[in-house]
Amino acid sequence: MAKKRKSRTAGFLNTQTNTPLPTPEEVNKVVARVTGKEKKEEQATPKTVIPKSVISSESVAPAPQPQPKTEKRVPLTTAITPENRAKLEVASINGEGSVADLLNEALDYYFENILIIEDTALIETFKTIYARKVK
DSSP: OOOOOOOOTHHHHHHTTSSOOHHHHHHHHHHHHHHHOOOOOOGSSSOOOOTTTTTTTTTTTOOOOOOOOOOOOOOOOOOOOOOHHHHHHHHHHSSOOHHHHHHHHHHHHIIISSSSSHHHHHHHHHHHHHHHHHH
């Protein structure tokens, strides 16, 4: 036969031997007396006040700005390095836009400044193909 174990809360059930917990006002009085910071009776009730030094415009991340939707997006599946994926995720969390927006900006910069493609006819052909897929 298994040994009967005493419940962990069994000691709390016997209220005759236990003294009741102090009220928040009593705790505040004792803390003020011990720390040497006596409070006035009106200030004994605790209030949650966040100082302005804690809340600053630098600590609050700006709300992400919605990107203007000028054209529909086409799904893209690709494999990138975990380091680049992590950088994209961190930038999107910091309010720089979504991962797709960041990739679009990086690709725009690359094709406008580094690898300039001048074959606009082929680009237009691909755009019409992708336009059919989006519908």
